[in-house]
Amino acid sequence: MTTRQNHTEADTTVDARGATCPGPLMDLISEVRAVNIGTVIALLTDTEKSPTEVQEWADESGNEVLDVVDEGDHYRIHVKKR
Amino acid sequence: MTEHIAIVGGGTGGTVLANTLAEKLDAELAAGVVEITLFNDGKDHVYKPVWLYVAFGQREPADGRRPLREVVDDRITIRQDYVVDVDHERKELELVEAIDPAPYDKLVVATGAQLEPERVPGLAEGGHHFYGDDGAQALRDELLAMDGGHIVLSVVGTPHMCPAAPLEFTFMVDDWLRERGRRDAFDITYTYPIMRVHGNEHIADWADPRLRARDIAIETMFNAEAVDPEAETIVSMEGTNLDYDLLVAIPPHTGSDFVESAGLGDGGWVDVDKHTLEATGFDDVYAIGDAAQTGVPKAGSAAHYQANVVAQRVASEVRGQPATAVYGGKTVCFIETGMDDATFVEFDYERPPEPSEPTRAMHWSKLAYNESYWLTALGLL
Numbered sequence: 515m516t517t518r519q520n521h522t523e524a525d526t527t528v529d530a531r532g533a534t535c536p537g538p539l540m541d542l543i544s545e546v547r548a549v550n551i552g553t554v555i556a557l558l559t560d561t562e563k564s565p566t567e568v569q570e571w572a573d574e575s576g577n578e579v580l581d582v583v584d585e586g587d588h589y590r591i592h593v594k595k596r
Numbered sequence: 597m598t599e600h601i602a603i604v605g606g607g608t609g610g611t612v613l614a615n616t617l618a619e620k621l622d623a624e625l626a627a628g629v630v631e632i633t634l635f636n637d638g639k640d641h642v643y644k645p646v647w648l649y650v651a652f653g654q655r656e657p658a659d660g661r662r663p664l665r666e667v668v669d670d671r672i673t674i675r676q677d678y679v680v681d682v683d684h685e686r687k688e689l690e691l692v693e694a695i696d697p698a699p700y701d702k703l704v705v706a707t708g709a710q711l712e713p714e715r716v717p718g719l720a721e722g723g724h725h726f727y728g729d730d731g732a733q734a735l736r737d738e739l740l741a742m743d744g745g746h747i748v749l750s751v752v753g754t755p756h757m758c759p760a761a762p763l764e765f766t767f768m769v770d771d772w773l774r775e776r777g778r779r780d781a782f783d784i785t786y787t788y789p790i791m792r793v794h795g796n797e798h799i800a801d802w803a804d805p806r807l808r809a810r811d812i813a814i815e816t817m818f819n820a821e822a823v824d825p826e827a828e829t830i831v832s833m834e835g836t837n838l839d840y841d842l843l844v845a846i847p848p849h850t851g852s853d854f855v856e857s858a859g860l861g862d863g864g865w866v867d868v869d870k871h872t873l874e875a876t877g878f879d880d881v882y883a884i885g886d887a888a889q890t891g892v893p894k895a896g897s898a899a900h901y902q903a904n905v906v907a908q909r910v911a912s913e914v915r916g917q918p919a920t921a922v923y924g925g926k927t928v929c930f931i932e933t934g935m936d937d938a939t940f941v942e943f944d945y946e947r948p949p950e951p952s953e954p955t956r957a958m959h960w961s962k963l964a965y966n967e968s969y970w971l972t973a974l975g976l977l
Contacts, residue, residue: 529889530891531891532870532890532891532925533892534796534891534892534893534944534948536794536795536893537795537796537797539790540754540755540789540790540795541754541891543819544753544755547715547819563797567790571790571791574791574817575817575833575834576833576834
């Protein structure tokens with residue numbers, strides 16, 4: 515996983531900041547199901563574990579985390595559907 | 597000049613909102629300066645939590661269904677029609693049955709969530725569910741007909757109504773079989789799309805050891821890709837294949853087509869400010885309950901608390917005052933942990949849920965709430 519300044523352009527954004535239940539990763543999976551292969555999704559999340567969990571899920575499901583950007587009060591995680 | 601308040605959807609959120617507004621704006625309604633109309637596509641109000649109990653023969657679908665007119669204040673006009681679009685410029689709702697559009701000055705979208713099992717090949721044919729009168733009854737009949745076998749509870753669709761329900765069903769079916777002395781003849785597997793047994797880690801940490809203690813197999817990272825009804829198998833995007841004798845699935849959910857056609861959000865979910873519940877980019881439009889993208893569960897309690905907030909805001913606006921009420925994410929859920937025990941969680945945007953040790957008293961509290969729900973819909977609880 516890389517954390518760096520980001521210039522990735524997302525096709526769609528999932529704003530899961532403040533998501534309590536079932537949480538940001540579930541919101542992301544819902545969007546992954548809905549979009550076409552190749553789509554880049556930006557997940558906005560203020561859950562501390564999200565970068566780790568999204569990476570773990572992406573590895574398992576065959577999707578790709580392009581980058582993780584620390585925006586200060588939240589993360590912006592770009593995921594490409596494979 | 598009369599100010600028109602339109603509420604689309606007669607579920608928990610829409611009904612509580614209508615009844616609360618009737619009380620708050622009593623004087624304005626009596627003077628004829630405000631008119632409130634509740635649009636619903638059916639004649640009944642449905643209390644959905646009853647369905648979980650229908651599956652175990654403890655309730656009948658009729659227990660969760662009453663005519664909307666019986667639970668909505670007489671000061672509210674009810675129109676049974678489909679709202680299909682919004683003309684934001686003219687502030688009018690396009691209807692299916694009525695030729696003339698309906699005007700509004702304030703619009704609240706409370707269109708809820710619907711099932712869409714067709715999004716997963718084979719699921720509609722091969723899977724059962726407890727999210728509806730027919731589905732819950734079919735599941736009850738199937739459970740009663742089984743002598744043994746492999747029951748798979750698979751959370752397929754996210755987001756879905758009542759995030760606690762999959763765990764509740766799993767705990768309940770385990771206990772139901774034990775009470776009947778049949779548990780040894782069954783295997784039970786619980787699948788979940790991510791690396792733990794619930795999206796919220798506090799709920800997951802609480803539930804995981806309880807599932808294992810009851811010999812319930814757990815398959816995490818399981819996102820159902822297809823079901824083969826003939827072979828009775830379900831395969832995940834991650835490549836796991838499970839045989840089943842009874843598949844109980846949480847189907848994919850979708851919001852109302854109306855939300856999309858009205859440009860209020862994608863997938864039938866309205867983009868809202870999570871605190872004011874105002875629709876993003878539109879004046880005088882709110883959304884509550886399952887239809888609103890707030891990050892809290894699609895649960896009746898959330899819809900109820902959101903309805904109270906929007907009622908306060910709309911009443912203030914009607915009086916020309918600043919709207920100050922905000923939603924803090926408050927949600928409460930009872931979680932059944934068997935046929936006779938339950939726990940309870942209360943949480944919001946800032947405070948996570950902290951499930952406590954299940955008790956018999958909490959189970960009876962849930963059943964008591966189910967009976968008194970109709971007072972909630974009336975705005976009395």
